[in-house]
Amino acid sequence: MRKIFDFHGGIHPQENKHQSLQTPIRDAGIPPELVLPLGQHIGAPASPIVEVGQRVLKGQMIAEPLGFVSVPVHAPTSGTVSAIEDRQIAHPSGLQAPCIVIASDGRDEWAPLTTAADYRQLAREELLARIRNAGIAGMGGAGFPSAVKLSTRPGSQVNTLIINGTECEPYITADDVLMREQPGRIVAGARILQHLLAPGETLIGIEDNKPEAIAALRAAAQGTEIEVVVFPTKYPSGGEKQLIEILTGKQVPSGGLPLDIGVICQNVGSVVAIHDAIVEGRPLISRVTTVTGEAIAEPGNFTVLLGTPMQYLLARAGYRAEQNRRLIMGGPMMGFTVPDANVPIVKTTNCLLAPGHGELPAPSPAQACIRCGMCAQACPVSLLPQQLFWFAQGKEFEKLESHQLFDCIECGACSWVCPSNIPLVQYYRASKAEVLQLRRDHERSDQSRMRFEARQARLEREEAEKTAKRAARKQAAQQRAQAAAAGGSGDEDPIQAAIDRAKAKKAAQQAGGAQHxxxxxxxxxxxxxxxxxxxxxxxxxxxxxxxxxxxxxxxxxxxxxxxxxxxxxxxxxxxxxxxxxxxLTAGDAAGDPAAAAIARAMAARQADAAMAPADKARNQLQGLEQRLEKTRDRLASSQANGDEQKIIEALAMTVTRLEEKVSAAREQLKNPGDA
Amino acid sequence: MLEFIVQYPLLSALLALVGLGAVFGAVLGFAAVQFKTEGNPIADQINALLPQTQCGQCGYPGCRPYAEAVANGEAINKCPPGGEAGIQALAALLDLEVIPLDEEHGEEKVKAVAFIREAECIGCTKCIQACPVDAILGAAKQMHTVIASECTGCDLCLEPCPVDCIDMIPQRESLQTWHWPLPDPASREPQVIATDAEAAEDRAA
The missing domain is CATH 1.10.287 (Helix Hairpins)
Incomplete structure (x- = not known):
């Protein structure tokens, strides 16, 4: 029997898993419209490679990854791309994000798939590329691209491969039913990962509240080197770092990755997806999602196409909207309230929780912290939540960081035990985001400073160059003057030379004079x-x-x-x-055109100066009036077209500003003396 | 040695003190030359805290000059883009009291980015010359445009534009910029006791 370790803290909330375990996995069917967000994973959103109106087949790639930490998106069924636009997505902000919308045709026609008869024949890079091209991102809830996680650096040894079947969060049973019903695929997927990573040992970690899943997996793993490890139920033992500590007794260093201690962890859902992608060539286009809560008539698990509107899935499970106050994506501990029931299911949607009226009540008003220390006892990362709370309130970001805020896994155990009902996790989430924002701002301001200083240096350099040029010219002029003076006061020879030069010049001019x-x-x-x-x-x-x-x-x-x-x-x-x-003498004739030009220029300037004050002001006024008129026209047309409010406001501001300028110009024209 | 000290106690004490003074003076003098710091380190630290918009709203031509002025005792509340947080950071650095923003120099505004209505741009290059961070691209009689990622939103390009074709567009919240807000501190004030809240919920139900 393998030794099981324990991690610090943890809680035992009511599990509420039996409600959704009454029926086997059901198929949710094909909804008339599928909305596929381009960013369903951590990393850069994918970039669309289809056009509106294009027909797509089931499993066809419709958006390609942008960059290394990114995965593609595939069409979950055959149909036509009806739009590529911003739609509301499942995100706590309720903001919109770019999505590809597919109108399904109901034929569910597959695109040709690349299967592998024997994955052992494939090179490591090829396997990783197939996993990446299948669009697989961690399906436990975080959505980190699996191929990135599996791309170990050459030389780094994987001692332990852990398949995470813990599913510690209350209500959720998606992984549980997957392990019960498809243990063969999980084991087969684990063997692919074994082939890919060559780990020293492979473990499947399951909490002891899932006896059926344990039995099924043990049976499936018979005769392989895969070991199913069972450990006591405690929240949040399904957290990657917590599970690693339970199974190996080793802690992932702060700010480090599991790979630093030779461990790689994959969720069972991701393992099944990897199996499907490698063996059957099927990309990630559906997932198992738990639909549960008191407002659901027939809670259970569904195989649902990605992009299915939540409303459609809820209707399949007998959703009673009138009994439901808020709809939660994820579990009660780490989930969030979705802004609208029409947002789509994505790769990370492991659960839809529709609590009834008595279930999961809104927290009571927060009271003052009484320094009881229960949060510190519950924290699975051994942080000091009460200290972090004070610092978060005072926005003391340096202290937050020195108290390891970024090791917080946001599990919610501290808030759950808090007798004063303080929403501690919310403070940490906000503070983390604020610290990151500050870092970004700082980077930006550094960039601006560099640009400003570079510009300053450039201006100085240009100024210096100009002064140098001016100085050089001045010096040259002085030298010429000196040379001339020296020539005048020098010996006879230079005088003679100068006279000769002058004579020669005159002769030449006389010769050319007539012609000119x-x-x-x-x-x-x-x-x-x-x-x-x-x-x-x-x-x-x-x-x-x-x-x-x-x-x-x-x-x-x-x-x-x-x-x-x-x-x-x-x-x-x-x-x-x-x-x-x-x-005219010959010399005068040569000088005449220049003199005439000068005279002309002077006359022109005088004329200009004579009419300047009045005429100039009048011209200016005229120009301003024209511009004002144009802007007014534009404003009117914008208002008529119902343009954005911002544009109309900007135009209105411009009009008032121009009006001011026009009146000022008129004033000036009336009293030219003021100017 | 000992004899000398015993014989002339006063003189030896004096000599010892003078000797110590000479030695330490030499060490300090050497350190002053060897470890001389270039520039003003406090001004550098202050400059690092300023938002670097180079907007000149403080009355100085850029962030660096204001940082130098603050190092020489100028008030710390003249930087609207830095806002409340900036004043707090400066106060913490300089061990001063936090004072409210001086409204004479403007208010803390939402971050904005300049946008040139390109159809109206006449290519006069005046905004390019005004931009403190070289974030405007263009040439004489060619259309200009703003490099949005480099624009600090300082407003300095608005004034010189002869055709008023520059707008300041406030930054929109996106998935990249959104983050969880801090819980409302007002909700922590126990205006209702918990049982009242439950009763209210029951009534609502």
Missing amino acids: DASEQEKLEKAVVTTRQRLETASSKLAQAQAEGSDLVTALQTGVDKTRAKLAAAEKALQEFQQAGPA
Whole structure:
């Protein structure tokens, strides 16, 4: 007889398991619509690979895993994808999450499956890939991808493989009936895992309140190396770390994994799913779920397709809604109230609990903590719940962490024993989430700081580069000036050289001067000619328009006027050039265009400055008014279309802001002196 | 040695004290040079507690300058994005009293992310220049867009936008951000005794 160990604490709540054990597993059937959330497991949600309207077959993959810690989703029956959208899911928040909705066609047509005649022929990686592609995630309630759990690092030795058939939580019997009715599949699945992991020993752990399951498994395990170990009933011995301690006497280190002490644990439901996936090639598309509670006429266990609305399953079991105050997914200790009875069954839904009026009453109002220490005696992880409670109230996160808050398994034993009815677990859950949130915020703020500092450094560098460039230019200018000064005051030779240079330049300019002159004149003449041509065409067009009585007459008229003015200017320029031409020296001719350009720019600036205050303000006002009008139109159309409230509010705000700006601009236009 | 001490007790005592002073002075002087800390370590610690939105609502151009100011005695309640929790953390670090947020500098708001209505963006790059964490992408006369994961929600891009095409969108609660709330402390106040609650339930039933 194997030695059985005990873990600290634990409680003995009323089991209430017999209600759902009266009948064998029933089939829940195919509902008309199945809703499959993309994230039914711990890790990254799967990504859809089907389109709306596409026909899918039973067992066909409809969403592929994203990343290592993720599993795919399969169609539980044949039908058509009717939507891929956000739907409410079974989550305590009541929030929506992306789901694939399948309208079933009732034909239940299978997709082709890859079976394995002999899994012993398959490589380790191939087996793991098949488990992963079958979409198997821990079915005891946590939903951690099984393939990830089974992917041991090379070199790490698995001493003990534990199949968890404990099911310690009250009311739930899904694993119990599975062990009673399908012990062969469990043992066969365990042998696949044995082949995969080569453990030193394989144990199936069961509490002693399930004698039928124990007998069935013992019979099935006859002649194999698998040992069925029975131990006294206590909550929460089904917790992974607690079960390991019961069976091996070893504790999983804080923050560590069972594999660190050479143990791997799998739920019986997951083992059956692995068996089905490897031997029959069937992906995870259904599970056994307990439906129980006083508000259920015929409580029992059902094989139910994933994605089945809870309402449909409840109806199968004779749900009396009027007797039910809240619907719980999971057990009474660790489950949560679902927001709506229409949310779908997922891979982790091991139980639907519909308590009647007298059953599981709402907790009485919490009283003050009296420091009795009963919670510390009940805690299976040997924490100090009363201390954690104080720190959680005071939000002393550092102390919470130093008191090992993250080792809490949220089993609820402390709340159950608390004579003051303090919802202790809720404090720990909230604090854990808050600590994680703070860590994430801190990471984010670190990231922002790095970006800010990088930007600051970049701006500084750019500024420094600019200053350096400016300094270099200044220095170069100084050097040139110095060189010039040195040349002026130096020996005769440099003077002579400078004079020579100047003379050479003059000669060159004189040589090119005439040519330059000619080209300038040519250009001006050409301008006059083309402008005249343009004037002629414009005039003829105008005449035509006037003859036809077109709307364009005024526009054409202004065009003609403008061209005429241009022509006059061109002619004048030509005349001036011809007059000045002979009088100009060669050097002046070269300087003239530049001087003219400068003069023009100055004139333009003066004109701009002259009309600036009034005209500019008027232009601005006009622009603002246009924008205001546009925004008003948009607001009106948004309101008419019934857009989101947020958009309408934002637009309304913009309108008021623009109105303010417009009135300010008007004010400014009235009293330009203020600006 | 002993003779000298016996002969000149006062002088030897003086010598001993001066000698001790010289030795410790040398050790301290060496330590001051050898283990000199660069920058202001307290300002670094304060900066680590600030939310790094770089929003300037405190009146300083960024979190780092405010951290330095706080290290030099500035009030700790001028950071609205840090909120109540930030003030508490600063008070704990600096051993100061927790004071309420200075409303002159703004209120604690829901976290938001800037969003550019891209159809209206004229590509002026003004928001890009205003963004303290380089979270806006774009080029002159090209549409700009906000990198949502990097945006700190500081509002600094709103003011310079000439066409008012930037909205601050409050972050929506998702499955990733949701977590269990702390139990309502009010429910712990024994307003009704337990038997009253049961009686009320029975009546309701």
